[in-house]
Amino acid sequence: xxxxxxxxxxxxxxxxxxxxxxxxxxxxxxxxxxxxxxxxxxxxxxxxxxxxxxxxxxxxxxxxxxxxxxxxxxxxxxxx
Numbered sequence: 001x002x003x004x005x006x007x008x009x010x011x012x013x014x015x016x017x018x019x020x021x022x023x024x025x026x027x028x029x030x031x032x033x034x035x036x037x038x039x040x041x042x043x044x045x046x047x048x049x050x051x052x053x054x055x056x057x058x059x060x061x062x063x064x065x066x067x068x069x070x071x072x073x074x075x076x077x078x079x080x
Contacts, residue, residue, distance in 0.1 A: 007058070008036035012043055013051040017068045030057050040064045 010026040026039065036054040043052040044066035051072055054064040065073070 004032055006030040006032055007056055008033050008054050008063070009057055010036045010039050010043075010054055011052070012040075015048065015050065017049060017051050017072050033063070037064055040066070044068075 008031050009029040010031060011023055013020055013023055028035070031039070040052050040054050043050055049068045050066065051069040052066045053062050053069050055062045
């Protein structure tokens with residue numbers, strides 16, 4: 001008997017990353033890894049450049065970040 005582990009949260013920021021910063025959690029959280037990754041890909045490829053990532057519920061380890069999320073994270077850590 002296999003146990004389905006729903007331990008992944010899908011989070012995103014709607015709209016232009018330069019203008020918006022409110023983080024939204026998917027209503028279906030927590031999800032299986034496959035569900036979360038598939039949904040994240042759809043959001044990341046929607047053409048709007050949304051920030052999206054998948055993180056583990058307990059450790060907050062990220063297993064997916066959209067290009068927009070990576071750019072925001074890099075600019076936050078860049079020296080002034």
